Amino acid sequence: MENFNFYNPVSIHFGKDVLNELADTIKLYGNNILLVYGKGSVVKNGYYNLVVNILNKNGIKYTEISGIKPNPVDSDVDEAVKIGRQEKVQAVLALGGGSVIDSSKAMALCIPENLSAWEVLKGRQKPEKALPLITILTLAATGTEMNHFSVLQNHQTNEKLGFRNPLMYPKHSFLDPQFTITVPKNYTAYGIADIIAHAFEGFFGGGNSPLADKFAASIITECIKFAPLVLNEPDNYEYRANILLQSTYALNGTTTIGKISGDWGTHAIGHTLSLLYDIPHGASLSIAYPAWFKLMKHQIPDEIKRLAQLIFGLNDIDLFIENLEQFYISIETPVRLEDAGIKRNKKNEIVELMKKNQISGFFHKFSNYEKLTELMYR
Amino acid sequence: MENFNFYNPVSIHFGKDVLNELADTIKLYGNNILLVYGKGSVVKNGYYNLVVNILNKNGIKYTEISGIKPNPVDSDVDEAVKIGRQEKVQAVLALGGGSVIDSSKAMALCIPENLSAWEVLKGRQKPEKALPLITILTLAATGTEMNHFSVLQNHQTNEKLGFRNPLMYPKHSFLDPQFTITVPKNYTAYGIADIIAHAFEGFFGGGNSPLADKFAASIITECIKFAPLVLNEPDNYEYRANILLQSTYALNGTTTIGKISGDWGTHAIGHTLSLLYDIPHGASLSIAYPAWFKLMKHQIPDEIKRLAQLIFGLNDIDLFIENLEQFYISIETPVRLEDAGIKRNKKNEIVELMKKNQISGFFHKFSNYEKLTELMYR
Numbered sequence: 001m002e003n004f005n006f007y008n009p010v011s012i013h014f015g016k017d018v019l020n021e022l023a024d025t026i027k028l029y030g031n032n033i034l035l036v037y038g039k040g041s042v043v044k045n046g047y048y049n050l051v052v053n054i055l056n057k058n059g060i061k062y063t064e065i066s067g068i069k070p071n072p073v074d075s076d077v078d079e080a081v082k083i084g085r086q087e088k089v090q091a092v093l094a095l096g097g098g099s100v101i102d103s104s105k106a107m108a109l110c111i112p113e114n115l116s117a118w119e120v121l122k123g124r125q126k127p128e129k130a131l132p133l134i135t136i137l138t139l140a141a142t143g144t145e146m147n148h149f150s151v152l153q154n155h156q157t158n159e160k161l162g163f164r165n166p167l168m169y170p171k172h173s174f175l176d177p178q179f180t181i182t183v184p185k186n187y188t189a190y191g192i193a194d195i196i197a198h199a200f201e202g203f204f205g206g207g208n209s210p211l212a213d214k215f216a217a218s219i220i221t222e223c224i225k226f227a228p229l230v231l232n233e234p235d236n237y238e239y240r241a242n243i244l245l246q247s248t249y250a251l252n253g254t255t256t257i258g259k260i261s262g263d264w265g266t267h268a269i270g271h272t273l274s275l276l277y278d279i280p281h282g283a284s285l286s287i288a289y290p291a292w293f294k295l296m297k298h299q300i301p302d303e304i305k306r307l308a309q310l311i312f313g314l315n316d317i318d319l320f321i322e323n324l325e326q327f328y329i330s331i332e333t334p335v336r337l338e339d340a341g342i343k344r345n346k347k348n349e350i351v352e353l354m355k356k357n358q359i360s361g362f363f364h365k366f367s368n369y370e371k372l373t374e375l376m377y378r
Numbered sequence: 379m380e381n382f383n384f385y386n387p388v389s390i391h392f393g394k395d396v397l398n399e400l401a402d403t404i405k406l407y408g409n410n411i412l413l414v415y416g417k418g419s420v421v422k423n424g425y426y427n428l429v430v431n432i433l434n435k436n437g438i439k440y441t442e443i444s445g446i447k448p449n450p451v452d453s454d455v456d457e458a459v460k461i462g463r464q465e466k467v468q469a470v471l472a473l474g475g476g477s478v479i480d481s482s483k484a485m486a487l488c489i490p491e492n493l494s495a496w497e498v499l500k501g502r503q504k505p506e507k508a509l510p511l512i513t514i515l516t517l518a519a520t521g522t523e524m525n526h527f528s529v530l531q532n533h534q535t536n537e538k539l540g541f542r543n544p545l546m547y548p549k550h551s552f553l554d555p556q557f558t559i560t561v562p563k564n565y566t567a568y569g570i571a572d573i574i575a576h577a578f579e580g581f582f583g584g585g586n587s588p589l590a591d592k593f594a595a596s597i598i599t600e601c602i603k604f605a606p607l608v609l610n611e612p613d614n615y616e617y618r619a620n621i622l623l624q625s626t627y628a629l630n631g632t633t634t635i636g637k638i639s640g641d642w643g644t645h646a647i648g649h650t651l652s653l654l655y656d657i658p659h660g661a662s663l664s665i666a667y668p669a670w671f672k673l674m675k676h677q678i679p680d681e682i683k684r685l686a687q688l689i690f691g692l693n694d695i696d697l698f699i700e701n702l703e704q705f706y707i708s709i710e711t712p713v714r715l716e717d718a719g720i721k722r723n724k725k726n727e728i729v730e731l732m733k734k735n736q737i738s739g740f741f742h743k744f745s746n747y748e749k750l751t752e753l754m755y756r
Contacts, residue, residue: 001555001619003393008386014636015381177379208616210603211623214596215632222589238586241379245589245636254593254632258392258623 001258002207007166008253010146014175014245016237019050019136023058025172029132030090034080034111035062036104037095039069042138045182051095051136063087065107071160071274071281072099074152077106077117084111084131091132094170098142098194098281101135102150105168108133118154121163130167136174139183140244141191141282143198143251145173153275159357160271162264175248177241185231188243189331190282192227195247196220197270197285201262202255203307204300206363209258216255217310219246224311227331265361266292269372272353279340286333287340291375292366293321300364337376347373379636380585385544386631388524392553392623394615397428397514401436403550407510408468412458412489413440414482415473417447420516423560429473429514441465443485449538449652449659450477452530455484455495462489462509469510472548476520476572476659479513480528483546486511496532499541508545514552517561518622519569519660521576521629523551531653537735538649540642553626555619563609566621567709568660570605573625574598575648575663579640580633581685582678584741587636594633595688597624602689605709643739644670647750650731657718664711665718669753670744671699678742715754725751 013021026033035051042048055062065080084092084107092111094104106117108131119125137145144150148168153160183191199216223246230239249255256262269292270284297304297317308320325335334340337350354369366372391399404411413429420426433440443458462470462485470489472482484495486509497503515523522528526546531538561569577594601624608617627633634640647670648662675682675695686698703713712718715728732747744750 001393001616001623003396004390006390006392007388010385012382012384014384015379018381209623210620211596211600211627214600215593218589218592218596222592225588238379241636242588245379245587249589249635257627258619 001209002260004258004260006253006257008146008169010170011172012146012175012248013172016176016178018174018176019054022051022054022136022174023060026060026091026093026134027058029171031059032061032088032090033063034065034084034087034089034092034107035095036065036068036080036092036100036107038097038100039067041182042095047095047136047138047179062093063089068096068100068103070099071153071278072103074118074121074154077103077110077152080107081110081114081117085114089131091134094133094135095138097137097139098144101137101144101170102142102152104133104135105144105150106152109165109168117152120165121152121161127165127167133168133170134172134174135170136179138179139187139191140180140240140247141194143195143247145170145175146248146252149251151271158275158353160275162267175244177237177244180240180244181235181237185234186332187280188231188234189227189333190280191247192223192243192331193282193286193328193333195223195243195250197266197289198250198262199255200289201264201267202250202259204263204303204361204364205256206260206263207258212255212257212259213306213310217307219250219255220311222246224327227327231331261362263361263363265364265366268359268361269354272350272357272359273342276346276349276353277340277342279342283334283340286328286335287337287376290321290325290335291372293317293324294375295366295368295372296364336378344377347377379587380638382636382638384631384635386524386547388548389550390524390553390626391550394554394556396552396554397432400429400432400514400552401438404438404469404471404512405436407549409437410439410466410468411441412443412462412465412467412470412485413473414443414446414458414470414478414485416475416478417445419560420473425473425514425516425557440471441467446474446478446481448477449531449656450481452495452499452532455481455488455530458485459488459492459495463492467509469512472511472513473516475515475517476522479515479522479548480520480530482511482513483522483528484530487543487545495530499530499539505543505545511546511548512550512552513548514557516557517565517569518558518618518625519572521573521625523548523553524626524630527629529649536653536731538653540645553622555615555622558618558622559613559615563612564710565658566609566612567605567711568658569625570601570621570709571660571664571706571711573601573621573628575644575660575667576628576640577633578667579642579645580628580637582641582681582739582742583634584638584641585636590633590635590637591684591688595685597628597633598689600624602705605705609709639740641739641741643742643744646737646739647732650728650735650737651720654724654727654731655718655720657720661712661718664706664713665715665754668699668703668713669750671695671702672753673744673746673750674742714756722755725755
């Protein structure tokens, strides 16, 4: 087992109508905030009104940053940092899914010292403080609500990268499963693919921690169990609550205790696809993982077999991959590039960008981009 | 799934030689501390010297509180509170196992406002602040290093009770598996019984959270797997590290996410035995749990079967209890009162104290103390 530090101070408010505790929570930090949200589904579904009513009723001043993109961009963060500084906001309130929260983390980190998001991400600027961040989650997927990671992309450099900073832990995250009931079927499925991918990354991380591996496998098996249930009955509170809890635990450190960190190789493949074709993050992962397993099966057969045993009770890697693909197909997430509308003639473009950005895993390295991409087309 | 709040801000420093980070960590909070330890095994094993050398070398002043008893007593805490106030300590450093850390939690909570430990435990005094607490763990068992619980006993009232307060979360806990290598075989086994009992309490807690149940079962199966390994090879770092990680995760909230709380009925039985006969906590639990399962098997058969399936792949409750008892016997923890030297003629005394203290579970209540006690004798 590796030496490790674990610290996760996020206060989780989970369950029905937990926004009852929102105003008092914000007031712990001030009464002038930045309210960040996305493209309008939170408006359409009434969550925006609900939150704004709470703010108005409690005399909390808010400045709005709206229109955060599904694959969030560093320049939008920089724009919001300017506004946040002008308005002298005391805290950031994120209302949305992973992209809104990831952007808000970067804003909270950059506002106090007027930093540039991409410079911080690249480690060239080092923040010493951050504004308090409070999140209200509307999508079970990224786990960002309970960790200190953020992923941003930069269209100038054509990179999509994750970074971490303990100052980016939200102070509080409000997780009401009712807010996830309006998530459409396809995005529910992409979220599920993301949850499972996070647990995979933990499982294939650096170091030997059988308990962490059992935790990862528990999340995967429960997620596979609840996936068809929630897709068949999207307004079932209990199913939504279970998926939401799985998503939070898939990336809050539980699956990497006793390890150095997760592997993140397959996420890097997915990021390449999102950068080029703006496809949803979860959809990129259900394409990338089967190909990655096929690429790695001779390199790390024992690890893959151990996972296959824990999840499906299988000892055969090919059968494991087949089962996994069948699962993705059953929830209608793509398993091949062409399923996501990415035609054969894009192959070189993908290979070239992987090469340029030198994508790889942390612990199970790969560089055969040609073969990997071919496997994503089959 | 139940609504829940989760908040666990303990910073864990886990692994070989993590005390390298101790001095810098203490200095975050001050340079005048209360150093709390137990009966002398930490002196005999050299851990005391190691810590004191670090303190001396770094100019950190310390006042010693030694002689904390294995089943810690409120009056010892009150005595230490006086001394801590006199010396104007800025933090508490606990070096030891569960009893030392539980006592230190109460000290840290009572020193700033000069409170009485038992009054706080009973909820009649409500602390508003606490001193920072740093722990160095020497025994894998109670999980106190990463939670806000403490258990104290009171010889005046003949009660042994747990209480919780978010102010009692340690700021930092140092977990070096090397420090647990000197734990004798019997106490290693009692610790294992305690770890498993915590996971049981989570499993039988209030509310329905299949993911939490899988986490609990993961801890139990891993603990059952590593128990014979560590007992056969007590100086194996890897085995000790795994047991230590299991003990921390068995009671840091992971097994009760999505639930109201753990059940704690069987711990209350164990506390009765420790109060009367001062037997080690873990030993009291390997006696109490089989009896509790036998008492409850007609009341909650489905829950017990679900646990039996997850741990041993069994559907038969009696066979499950037999397997569990065989496991306890294999690690030489007692499964009957007479194994722990508690003779038949004590039966009434036990029944009477359970009756007087109205012990019971939170969610699976019991009051047939006569039958329960009989089952502990077989």
